[in-house]
Amino acid sequence: MNNSWLYAAVLTVSVVAVIYLLYWRGFGVLKRIAAIVFIFRPGKNADRATLNSCTGWVRHVGRFRESRTYEFTLDAGLSNGSAEVTLMDRKKQQLLKLNQHSPAGKIELDAKSRYYLHWDFKSATGRCELHW
Secondary structure, three states, rough: OOOOHHHHHHHHHHHHHHHHHEEEEOOOOOEEOOOOOEEEEEEEOEEEEEEEEEEEEEEEEOOOOOOEEEEEEEEEEEEEEEEEEEOOOOHHHEEEEOOOOOOOOEEEEEOOEEEEEEEEEEEEEEEEEEOO
């Protein structure tokens, strides 16, 4: 009897579980982007993006290991377009929004809670960095 379908099903479930676990732990990124160049690097204390004619969004789990007040600063060195970052709670409710007109903000975060960082780009060209 051939059990190859069973092996394929177990492998598929395993791969999906690993991808979900990586996203939940802050290592994965969801995105919907149209760009000539798009390089996005989420990090421990900063996110960095290099863009050329980029329109779309990126979302990932923010990893905040300490319960404290965090100060967020958006350095948007864009020659064209705009970039906006929204910090959301586990229910995806907006907690903080940063853009070129309002580039900094402070907020108290709990290390036990899950947070999301959602980037929006509109015809953006240049470099962006979010520090915390």
